[in-house]
Amino acid sequence: MSEPNVPLRVVLVDDQSLLRMGFRLVLEGADIEVVGEANDGAAGVRMVRELAPDVVLMDVRMPVMDGIEATRLITSETDSKVIILTTFDLDEYAFSGLQAGASAFMLKDAEPEELVRAVQVVSEGESIVAPRVTARLVEEYVKSAGQQKHSETNIYAQKVELLTPREQDTAKAIAEGLSNAEIAQQFFVSETTVKTHVRSILSKLHLRDRVQVVVFAYESGMVCPGHIEG
Structure with missing residues (x-):
């Protein structure tokens, strides 16, 4: 920045x-x-x-x-x-x-x-x-790719387990295209708390930014294809 x-x-x-x-x-x-x-x-x-x-x-x-x-x-x-x-x-x-x-x-x-x-x-x-467009793009190609290989699925499962339940919920919300303010409203927490969860997710999963969280959420199966409305 x-x-x-x-x-x-x-x-x-x-x-x-x-x-x-x-x-x-x-x-x-x-x-x-x-x-x-x-x-x-x-x-x-x-x-x-x-x-x-x-x-x-x-x-x-x-x-x-x-x-x-x-x-x-x-x-x-x-x-x-x-x-x-x-x-x-x-x-x-x-x-x-x-x-x-x-x-x-x-x-x-x-x-x-x-x-x-x-x-x-x-x-x-x-x-x-355009988070919702990005989510639909990721969804489209994860869906077309079919099931992940078993070894890949295990690796994703291990990574998901690094996240707390609230961090997992936050990652799913990011994949739905919600902003920090919208996530805060949905979970009845402050926007500062959401930002803390987002930083923790990025750090634990070694991701660069929010769009990588979207990709991870779909590829790991945290969010299933068909979840995002048009």
Whole structure:
């Protein structure tokens, strides 16, 4: 997260120069600094290592190295947050990007204010973009993947057991797309208490942010496909 009064720093990774130009104009118009641009995943990874931006806008279909592998490297090696750019909201590449460690995904044809807000929210690390859409995306691909292998199921069960009952309830609520305020209201606790539970969940499960909690909740079976309303 950037210091107060210091512009957010963003790297754009997309093989279409016109799209990068459009994103740059939108972001710079909102006082967000675009510190670098790359036209393939490998160049993007090198740039992020060098420049350490707050947020990376990452296309998925690119030459040399696709955005999924680039996201995996960036999120495992740096503190930069990644937003996956996709054409369709229910896109297998978007789901793969979330599995690789991306903090959110958004459509390439999003409105300018949506792009700006996405960068701001993800840089804060306290929320995710379009949580209910993200939940439906995760649900769709967990459902299509079928049953987990027995060994994977055991590993997930062990991880779930690390959480207290209230932390498990909080993780399920996050997977439903609820905000901290909504979770606090549902469980009749303070928002500060919810934030404490969220920090504990992230620490115990070694997850980067809330969107990774959504992925974990579905893949572990804590939340079942079909649970989220449309």
